[in-house]
Amino acid sequence: MQLVVNAVASTVDDDITVADVVHQLAGPDPRGIAVALNGDVIPRTKWDAIRPSDGDHIEVLTAVQGG
Numbered sequence: 001m002q003l004v005v006n007a008v009a010s011t012v013d014d015d016i017t018v019a020d021v022v023h024q025l026a027g028p029d030p031r032g033i034a035v036a037l038n039g040d041v042i043p044r045t046k047w048d049a050i051r052p053s054d055g056d057h058i059e060v061l062t063a064v065q066g067g
Helices: 018-026
Strands: 002-005 008-011 033-037 040-042 057-062
Touching: 002 018, 018 033, 018 057
Parallel strands: 002 057
Antiparallel strands: 002 008, 033 040, 033 057
């Protein structure tokens, strides 16, 4: 299946979850991470349950402090 993750096309397994994508990018303890699937923010509590479809766009964002 094809996904676009952070504007990069990726081939992934058909049974991947949003949580799997996050863990591949941010490691096992993704603190300060937000995820959007096709422009809709996905609550962390649903990451394990949501399976993206072919062609979906996922943005994995990291909160950064600054001033």
